[in-house]
Amino acid sequence: xxxxxxxxxxxxxxxxxxxxVLVRRNAIIVFMSVELMLNAANLAxxxxxxxxxxxxxxxxxxxVMVVAAAEVVVGLAIIVTIFRSRRSASxxxxxxxxx
Numbered sequence: 001x002x003x004x005x006x007x008x009x010x011x012x013x014x015x016x017x018x019x020x021v022l023v024r025r026n027a028i029i030v031f032m033s034v035e036l037m038l039n040a041a042n043l044a045x046x047x048x049x050x051x052x053x054x055x056x057x058x059x060x061x062x063x064v065m066v067v068a069a070a071e072v073v074v075g076l077a078i079i080v081t082i083f084r085s086r087r088s089a090s091x092x093x094x095x096x097x098x099x
Contacts, residue, residue: 006047012039026080038068 020033043060049057062087 001050003047007044010040010047013037013043021091027082031075031079034070035072038064 017033017035017037017040020036021030024030024033042064045057045061045064047057048056049061
């Protein structure tokens with residue numbers, strides 16, 4: 001399969017994630033859209049690494065996955081804490097974060 005197909009798929013996934021971040025107002029959906037964008041970037045890194053015949057892109061993708069895992073833990077903890085205290089996960093009301 002042509003590596004350009006992977007890059008096109010990566011661009012489509014990244015675009016869907018960016019649209020999800022810009023359009024949705026639920027914090028969990030926005031969070032999932034950011035994760036989709038990170039996975040699209042990983043797919044592009046691996047496709048370029050395969051095209052060039054080296055492992056640099058795969059190493060970068062591995063580190064992005066490690067950072068994304070840490071982001072999931074911290075981000076979901078913050079979202080669950082806000083939801084428990086405010087009963088809303090909407091990002092339209094930033095004044096809810098004030099105490």
